[in-house]
Structure formats: structure tokens, C-alpha cells
Amino acid sequence: MQLSPFHLAIPVHNLNECRNFYTNVLNLEEGRNSDYWVDYKFFGHQLVIHFKPKTKKDTHTSLVDGKDVPVPHFGVVLSWEAFHEFAELLKSKGIQFIIEPYIRFEGQVGEQATMFFKDPSGNAIEIKAFKDMSQLFAK
Template sequence: MRRIQPFHLAVPVYNLDECRNFYRDILGCEEGRSSDHWVDFNFFGHQLVIHYKPKEDTRDTHTNAVDGKAVPVPHFGVVLAWDDFQDFANHLKNKHVDFVIEPYIRFEGLVGEQATMFFYDPSGNALEFKAFKDQTQLFAK
């Protein structure tokens, strides 16, 4: 398998300043280029761009049941190192992030054992951060 390349992801936000602060000050992402309608971030080595989009009257929230929890769909995030997950979760708790799914261990003792947590950005984009106890099991069946 070739070396993993950074991905590019653009997401809509209805309050550019609030979301800029969230990604920069809460998640700790370094800000890159920007305009009055979008902002680039170094999202854990990947390129995330938040683009202004007017707020819609309705929010179509969908979830899928995984491990007895209502996982928001769509969502995005990063796979962290196992040793970094708890520190990052504690950082988010100290910043008063409201979790949709609190940090916990999923599939404990099984193939694909992982720590995971879900939360929303200020514009309602769902994020998941996870860590695999054995990262070679990322795609294990």
C-alpha cells in the first residue's frame, strides 16, 4: 500500500467566525489561507476547509445504530494514536465540548477494538475521533 496522502474535505458552516474559533481554539487546528467566505485548516495533517453557507430552516439529522449508540451520519474525523486519544478527550472536556457520544471503548477485546467519541461543530457538522488499540486492525474484518 502506498503512503497515505492528506485528504481534502470542505464542509458548510453558517457562522464562519464561530466555526473558525471552534476549529482553531477548541480543536487546536492551525489556520491557513482564508477569505470572507472560507477558511483552510491543518486538520491533523489534512486539509479541512469550512465554507460559509446560509443556515437552512430544517436540519436533516440521521443516525445509524452502532454498538447500541445513535451515530450521526454523515460525520468525519481522524484516527488518533491510542496513547493520544484520552489526552485529546480530556482537552475537549476541559473546553466544555458537548459530546453526542461520550468517549468510550467500542468492541472491547474484539477485532477492531477502538476508543471513539462524537460531537458537533457550531454549525452542526458531526465529528468522530477514534483510536485503535491495534492500528493494523483499522480495516480488519
């Protein structure tokens, strides 16, 4: 089966603040937009931020490799080199990480680089990479 780009829509409670974050902090290319939503090219996929008034929501985490991983979250798998370049970009822009970039499951099946951070609306984002992409779904 051929892989196709995915489409993901997420809610944001401040469209202008999040538009600045995705455009100027993450350096994503903006596509179509309106007063209520903005499309982004998210590493070859389509990410859409949609305005939604702020509500109180519970924060939940799941323990993975000794770290509290935020649930829900979304993200992408990059090449090993692109992951490290992107991590340096985020550090240079002062991103506050939920989980700093590190190697998860080191020396085990599924070894991967990972990092977690939030956008201004609190959406958790995971960026990860595998030295060996054949390990992506390894058990």
C-alpha cells in the same frame, strides 16, 4: 500504496463562530482564508470550512455498538495516546459530546476508542483510535 493527506470541505452557517471553535476550542492551526472560507491543518490533513447559509436538514443516526451514531459525520484516526490527550482537552473546554469517549467493540476485532461531538454549525465529528492500527480495516 503510500497514504496521502486528504482534503475535506464542510459547510458552516456562521463562519466567525466556527472559526473560533476550530481555532480556539479544537486548537487547530489556521492556514489560508478569505471572507467565505478558512483552511485548517486537521491532524496532518486539510479541512476547509466554507460559509453556507443555514438550511433545515434532517438528522439521521445509525445504530453502532448500541449507540446512535450521527450520519453524516467526518473525523480522523489518532494514535491511542493522542486520542486520550485530545479527549481530555475537549472535556476541559466543556465540549458537549454526542457520544462520550469510550471503547467500542471492546475485546472484539476492530476494538477502538471513539467519541462524537458537533461543531457550532451542527457538523458531526468523530475522533477514534486503535491500540493496534492493524485493526483499522479488520473484519
